[in-house]
Amino acid sequence: MNTEPTFFRRLTSNFRKLLCAMSAVCLFNAGSPALADAVTLPDMLIGVTQGFLEFTVEDYLATSQTEGRYEIEVNRLDPRMHMPMCDKELTATLESPATPIGRVTVKVRCDSSSPWTVFVPAQVRLFRDVVTTTRPLKRAAIIEPEDVMLRERDISLINQGYFTSLDQAIGQKLTRPTVADQVLTLVHLEQAEVISKGDQVVITARSGTLSVRMPGEALSNGGLREQIRVKNLNSQRIIKAQVIAPGQVEVAM
Numbered sequence: 001m002n003t004e005p006t007f008f009r010r011l012t013s014n015f016r017k018l019l020c021a022m023s024a025v026c027l028f029n030a031g032s033p034a035l036a037d038a039v040t041l042p043d044m045l046i047g048v049t050q051g052f053l054e055f056t057v058e059d060y061l062a063t064s065q066t067e068g069r070y071e072i073e074v075n076r077l078d079p080r081m082h083m084p085m086c087d088k089e090l091t092a093t094l095e096s097p098a099t100p101i102g103r104v105t106v107k108v109r110c111d112s113s114s115p116w117t118v119f120v121p122a123q124v125r126l127f128r129d130v131v132t133t134t135r136p137l138k139r140a141a142i143i144e145p146e147d148v149m150l151r152e153r154d155i156s157l158i159n160q161g162y163f164t165s166l167d168q169a170i171g172q173k174l175t176r177p178t179v180a181d182q183v184l185t186l187v188h189l190e191q192a193e194v195i196s197k198g199d200q201v202v203i204t205a206r207s208g209t210l211s212v213r214m215p216g217e218a219l220s221n222g223g224l225r226e227q228i229r230v231k232n233l234n235s236q237r238i239i240k241a242q243v244i245a246p247g248q249v250e251v252a253m
Contacts, residue, residue, distance in 0.1 A: 042077035044090075049074050049106045049120040052092035056100045057124060068128040068155070075121040083118070086110035095119060101126050102156040125154045130183055131163040137178045142192050143169050153183055161186035171224070191223030194246040203230060203241060207253035216241075216249065 053072050061068065088111050095105040101124050109117045129150040137147060148169050155162060162185055163169050169184055173192040178184070195201060195218050203216040215233040222228035222243040230241045230249055241249035 042079055042081050045077060045108050045118055045120055046074045048090050048092055048108055049122060052106055053100060053104070053122060053124060056094060057126075060100050066126075066128075068126050070127070071125045073123045073125075075123075077118075077120065081118075083110075083116045084112070084114040086116075087112045100124055124156065126156050127152050128155050128162075128164060130155065130158070131166060131169045133178050133180055133182045133184065135180050137174055139174055139177045141174050143172050143174065143189070145170055148184065151181070158183060158185060191226060193221045193223050195222045195228065195243055195249070197221055199247065201230060202248050203232060203239075204244075204248065204250045205253045206250060210253075212253070218249075222249075 050072060057070050057072070060066070061070075091109050091111065093107050093109075094100055095107045097104065104122050104124055106120045106122060107117060108120055109115070130153050131148050132151045132153070134147055134149050145166070148166055150166065162183060169189060171192055172189040174188060175190050176188060178188060197218055197220050199218045201216045201218050203214050205212045205214070216230045217233060219229040219231055219238065224243055226243050227240050228243060228249065229238055231238050239251055241251040244250045
């Protein structure tokens with residue numbers, strides 16, 4: 001049974017039809033005495049590149065389970081470009097980079113009796129909803145819900161990571177000041193400390209439905225879900241526990 005998704009079948013079919021149509025033009029021209037020295041038109045190469053990138057980007061988004069819309073812009077080619085007509089189907093492969101996002105190069109190749117290869121540059125823009133600031137914020141500020149919102153941006157231009165959920169940013173601490181409508185990246189945020197060294201904390205030891213609480217002292221700073229060193233004030237033992245809230249840590253029994 002064919003389990004290939006419907007849109008994959010449609011894109012594959014369209015892409016093959018495009019290549020067949022291009023090759024048919026090549027074969028027709030190559031067999032015409034009047035066009036013995038005919039050339040493969042740059043528009044043909046652009047069409048092959050466009051179709052190949054549409055298929056490749058759709059495949060990448062489906063495989064990586066990435067949501068977003070994309071735009072493809074194939075660079076103009078020199079209209080004076082000349083090469084023999086191809087008597088085979090043209091093939092296209094992604095030359096660089098590893099993913100079909102941003103500035104890409106597609107290798108279009110003719111494997112005929114007179115083979116040739118053309119490298120076609122293009123730009124693939126991928127637009128996603130990412131976390132941005134709603135107003136200027138100071139360094140060391142803790143992100144509040146009203147400080148951020150989701151806006152659509154071209155993530156091919158973001159080189160330092162980005163956030164697609166407001167929860168990923170809220171409660172974090174800024175490592176540098178920001179302006180309004182700025183995309184927050186990994187370098188802008190760090191875990192906000194909710195426990196400081198020397199704080200008195202409550203240690204909760206859990207085992208299934210059983211839990212035991214005891215007093216403790218933080219021996220290091222820590223943010224939510226971070227592991228810190230804590231002294232059990234009853235036993236004087238030093239343990240590692242996870243920060244679960246301000247003044248509260250948890251350890252498994």
